Amino acid sequence: MKPIAARIRDFPTTVFTEFSALAQKHQAVNLGQGFPDFDGPEEIREAAVRAVRGGVNQYAVSSGAVVLKEAVAEHALRFYGQKVDPGSEVIVTNGATEALFDVTLGLVDPGDEVIVFEPYYDSYVANVTMAGGVPRYVLLRPPDADHARWWYDPAELEAQFTSKTKFILLNTPHNPTGKVFDRAELEHIASLCIRHDVLAVADEVYEHITFEPARHVRLATIPGMAERTITISSGGKSFSFTGWKVGWAIGTPALCSAVQKTHQFVTFAVAGPMQHAIAEALRLPDAYFIELAQSYRKKRDLLVEMLDTVGLRPIAPDGAYFVMAQIGHLGFPDDFEFCRYLTRDIGVAAIPPTAFYAEHHRVHGSHLARFAFCKRDETLLSAREKLLARLSAK
The missing domain is CATH 3.90.1150.10 (Aspartate Aminotransferase, domain 1)
Structure with a gap:
């Protein structure tokens, strides 16, 4: 056996x-x-306590509490000028890790290919493998005499796009290298996605942890990418509550439907009090x-x-x-x-x-x-x- x-x-x-x-x-x-x-922040911990004491203790709506989905949409507009419909374009998940799993299971059929930058967060390739997909790798290289930052070879990336490519998985700011993909790099990636009619999954959990002169640019805001990008983030890194496991995916209604169809059978719903608290966190002042x-x-x-x-x-x-x-x-x-x-x-x-x-x-x-x-x-x-x-x- x-x-x-x-x-x-x-x-x-x-x-x-x-x-x-x-x-x-x-x-x-x-x-x-x-x-x-x-x-x-203490005020966000207190927000969770208030939610518990206020009776937010039963199953939340599967796709996410309205208060958090609205806060995610407000945050997207505030920081990136990105207009998001909280009712149809946001799915709340048990951390970004679950969102990545849901996206992969919801989009990848056996034999589909997923492009991953190397080194990668360890769940990426595990997810692709469980979905029956095939990872294709693009190496990030450390700084050298010709490059001041971690870099990739554009030709190497272009060679990984095939007729079987379902999506490219981009993590920026990047774990573990700390690379922040700049606008020119994102525009190059976007041009390849558009040319090959490929989706993009952008893991942006470190979006608020960048060091000048680097600046985080949301891939979904690059022209032509709004309709083909799923953006993933969470409250863990920006607010130092990794144990609360509150994440979300932003995308078109069709893409969010793929996420939700998986999510409903993975965790169904995320802890209600933590959703209410993270909603307040997203509205913290600049x-x-x-x-x-x-x-x-x-x-x-x-x-x-x-x-x-x-x-x-x-x-x-x-x-x-x-x-x-x-x-x-x-x-x-x-x-x-x-x-x-x-x-x-x-x-x-x-x-x-x-x-x-x-x-x-x-x-x-x-x-x-x-x-x-x-x-x-x-x-x-x-x-x-x-x-x-x-x-x-x-």
Whole structure:
């Protein structure tokens, strides 16, 4: 008897499971998994409490509470000038991860191809595989003598579009590299989608965490992309409530219908009190979002400085809250061995990014390590102390 379905039989245990357990075992400062070790705004926590006490405790409407869908539409107009019908063009999901799963299951038939930039958030390829689709990869390369930022080869991207392509999956700001795709790159991607009549799925969960001069541009606002883009975001990253798992998808009524047809049989509905609270969060004043980016810039700079001091050659990100550091010069056989050593012997946990590459492309990530800076300053300073005392002495 083979109790495990073939579609998931070869899935490895997520890299976060291994390194979170290893960090706990060795009492390491955990700069691995990307969740804040602090809570979001007090007034938003109180909004959730008010909703619980006010009786918002039964099943929510499957497609999302009206109050949140309206807030998502207002947010889209406020920040991007994007007009969204909250009744037919927004679906609320159990975090962005569920939205990505729903989109993939709702759009991909066996044999369809999905273009993914590498390295990628680990659920992307798992979703495509479960849907019977075929991932096609485009490599993001680190800065070099000719490129100041992470970059891709336009010809390589163009070659991945075929008659079988269903959609391209774009994450900007990007996890784990911190790349923010600029307007020229988005226009290039849009031109290919239009030429080949392909959809786009834009994972924009880090939309409010960018560092000047980088600026987040919503792919759906590029001419010709409104009708062929599903935009995904959530309250986890912008408001530091990752455990609430409130996400959403924005798209045309037809595209949202595909999301909803899957969503209704996955989680059916999202926790009502958290939806009401995130609705209030989306309406916070501009000053909140400005301070969020400024705060993360300070944390980024602190992490970059301390990694550079101990010789880890960090690549400063333009957005999101991760730093990729080059480790190839340190003599370790690969990134897993380095990150195990760092966690076990130095007391600081990081994530080996080869977990975010296809197996035959892992050489491109084996000389890197990913560090998260969505942590309290005390946490970052504790990691700095350990790195300076132990790693720099090696």
